[in-house]
Amino acid sequence: MRSPDTEKRLTDELRAGLASLANLPGIVILDTPAWRPETRRWAIPCRIAADVRADGPIPAVTDWFVLADDSYPNGRIGIYPAKEGGITQTFPHQNYNGPGRAENPWRSGLLCTWTSVASLRRKEYDTEQAEPGSNLAWHLARAQEWLELASRGELDQPGDPYELPYVPHCGDMxxxxxxxxxxxxxxxxxxxxxxxxxxxxxxxxxxxxxxxxxxxxxxxxxxxxxxxxxxxxxxxxxxxxxxxxxxxxxxxxxxxxxxxxxxxxxxxxxxxxxxxxxxxxxxxxxxxxxxxxxxxxxxxxxxxxxxxxxxxxxxxxxxxxxxxxxxxxxxxxxxxxxxxxxxxxxxxxxxxxxxxxxxxxSVRGRLSDAATQQRVLIIGAGSVGSALAEMLARAGAGDITVMDSDCLEAGNLVRHSLLAEDIGNRKASALAARLDAAALHTVATPIDARFPPNPDDAEQSHNIGSCDVIIDATGDDAAAAAMSRFQWIGDKTFVSVSLGMYARRLFCFTARGSVFPNAEFREQLDHWLRLEGEEYNLDELPRDGPGCWHPRHPARTDDVWMLTAAAVKLVERAIADPPGAPVLTVLEQQTDAAGKFAGIRDVSQNDMQG
Structure with a gap:
């Protein structure tokens, strides 16, 4: 077959779909399918006979147009009422059934013939028949069933998800x-x-x-x-x-x-x-x-x-x-x-x-209610702190305070969530602005200062001390020591998140109490850090340009975000189920014998030499 208005040929797959309709009672193809350049789809005129209610709003026989992509059975299938011989009303599970464009012989009332999981766009999740010889027939059989249900007023059943009518909008605002x-x-x-x-x-x-x-x-x-x-x-x-x-x-x-x-x-x-x-x-x-x-x-x-x-x-x-x-x-x-x-x-x-x-x-995914309702303080807005803050905010954390005195440098961009336009700005303020823009229901507050706060600033000290969850993302021994000396108001969920060299390991320490237990933190973490010192030549760490500069922590951005994402789950668990005693969780990237990435494993209980 050829389209009558072009030289475009029907694909073999679409031919197979059309041939399958011969075995579908009540479905008749009225004319040769036509390629419609303005829609870039095949238009297939058909007639559907359905077992409708005799006194219902739909005739027993109605005319339709099926629009199919040239990539059939992939792409879109749309079934629209014909302007001549088609229905004119709008029913549930149907777009507004207006006259449509003047040049088209079909109306605008697209039927919903897909399953509820079609939006996931994975065939293996769906019951839709996906083969060339069955997909077109499957959609037309669904349209036939739709007509029968519509004629009896049974398109919506008690217990079905409520659906608003389709509203064509102008798009200006x-x-x-x-x-x-x-x-x-x-x-x-x-x-x-x-x-x-x-x-x-x-x-x-x-x-x-x-x-x-x-x-x-x-x-x-x-x-x-x-x-x-x-x-x-x-x-x-x-x-x-x-x-x-x-x-x-x-x-x-x-x-x-x-x-x-x-x-x-x-x-x-x-x-x-x-x-x-x-x-x-x-x-x-x-x-x-x-x-x-x-x-x-x-x-x-x-x-x-x-x-x-x-x-x-x-x-x-x-x-x-x-x-x-x-x-x-x-x-x-x-x-x-x-x-x-x-x-x-x-x-x-x-x-x-x-x-x-x-x-x-937030229906796509959010933290537990217990986690979203906590006031979170993140000390350190570097690569780990920025990734952690953004993931917590997007997952529904409602109140996040970010504390850091540093300014963003160009070198930070390789693994930081901030942008080039933020270079030279305070990390805490820039990150809080990003969180505010990213999460509609997150209040992000910056503190452009190093922890601990100035003791003369009683209001700031009170605001910090009143937070429910305290996350140290500095990877700094001095910050952990300062946390242990600070006068917190009530019991807190304490979390320290840091990465080992090249972000091969994540160290996540969690505790519950009114004082950060720095002694236990050091006791559990130090032997892992000594192991890292033995595994890597610390004199060969990367530096910013020539000269006697301080080394930079080596870690690629995908490794930082991957391990920090795992830390989010540990933070959520610590909030929902606070540890009875301080505990250090060590997650380590794994590789197989060929050097390929093989996942992340909890190695907390491993012997440090293992």
Missing amino acids: NAAFCEGSSTLLRWTEIATQHGTAEANVLDANPPTIIVTRFNAGKNHPPVEQEWRKDIGENESPSLIWIRTKSVPVLPPYQIPMTWGELREACQLQGINLDSLLRPAVNNLANGKAVLLIGFPIPDKIGGPCLRMHWLALLLPEKPNRHTRGFQNRERGRWLAYKQYAIHDAGALNWLNTENWHRDEI
């Missing part, structure tokens, strides 16, 4: 909020259904509105979003908000695309949209403005609501002058705005919104 169970409780205490909001703008791509507060009027305290720090600095557009009982959709599950459809979706919940918008719009200044629409959502269908979710759309700007034909009073200004800016046929410009609550954005 995003909005982020921070809603959890505690803010939902606050919302249940507020009767007001509309108000104003406050926000900053994060200079991201695209710029992102960071909603910080919802004002609910004079009789209610504001609902503060659960940010731990300020995010974004730029001035936000004006914000107003309204609340609905649930997500505003047109049946079966279409997000409104015009002001008229939004009014209809609200009316289905017994809500008069204009009665909420009118007082909110009157509070708006001229210029760009955003409407936030909030509603409670569950984690599972049929389950209890656990948090508020917000949709956002750009509002048409209010006129700067009096509109002719309308009184220049509140009612007249509202009627003019309604007629000319938000009339029923007016299109909605949706923005992409996300909940950046800690529980939402």
Whole structure:
């Protein structure tokens, strides 16, 4: 076969996929597949007959287009309703089913025919049939099943993960909020259904509105979003908000695309949209403005609501002058705005919104709750300290203080997390700024001084002494001795993390108490250091250029980060299960007989000569 509009030929794999459809009841290919250069995909017109409910919203026979990459069965498979003979409604597990692009014979309502683990993009994790002779048939069989379930209203089942409707957004700006169970409780205490909001703008791509507060009027305290720090600095557009009982959709599950459809979706919940918008719009200044629409959502269908979710759309700007034909009073200004800016046929410009609550954005992996709730002091912002701090911050540590008096040098860049633009700056301040930028819910505090703090600075000494977890990342005997002399406030989890020569070994000492046990630390560590002195010629260590310079600790960045990552796990364990007695853990890189890397092994109990 050839595509009728080009000389591009169908691949053998796609031919095999098409041939497999002969054995699939209810599936008919309507015409020769066509290569579509504008999408760089094959368009395969087909007809699907399904066992639908007779009085349901879907006909027994519907027409579709399957779009397949030329790399089939790799790449994408998409199944879209045909403009002629296809469905026009939007259902759950389907993109917004609009008319689509004028030049395409299919609508925009892409079906979800993938499994829940398809996003992992590993075939061995998935039940999807991946062979050329079965993949296309597998997707079309799923589409056939989708139609049958949709006709019976059974696409969503109690206990399934809750899914918001697909929202096409304009892409000019995003909005982020921070809603959890505690803010939902606050919302249940507020009767007001509309108000104003406050926000900053994060200079991201695209710029992102960071909603910080919802004002609910004079009789209610504001609902503060659960940010731990300020995010974004730029001035936000004006914000107003309204609340609905649930997500505003047109049946079966279409997000409104015009002001008229939004009014209809609200009316289905017994809500008069204009009665909420009118007082909110009157509070708006001229210029760009955003409407936030909030509603409670569950984690599972049929389950209890656990948090508020917000949709956002750009509002048409209010006129700067009096509109002719309308009184220049509140009612007249509202009627003019309604007629000319938000009339029923007016299109909605949706923005992409996300909940950046800690529980939402950390689902990819975070430390235990016990570890994230501790105040952590990291003494030393060198290669180990910077790697350790960044991994702890990204894994959810909520409060990190970094203490170091040194400035960043060019030579540090080979294994430090800081950048060339930070050369000459204090490591602690530069690292704290990086952590603040990297972790939305981490408060990073720098102390540009050597440990111990100045005894005349009582506030600094108190802040340091009040930290819960004390991590020495200096690899400095003097720092460990100073830790043992410092007057800590209460019991602490003490951790000392350092690397041996060439980062072949990691030394991680952990203890619990009100005093750092330096004597036990030295007793357990010193014989390992003596062993290292015997294994390496210390006179041949690298130096910074010619002359009588001090040697530098030799270690490659991948070795530093690998062993420091292992140290994070030891730190987390020490917090969750503090050691009954001080203990030194020694991890050592292993190589096989051929000199190939063979992993990391705990050699703590080995004889030092082993």
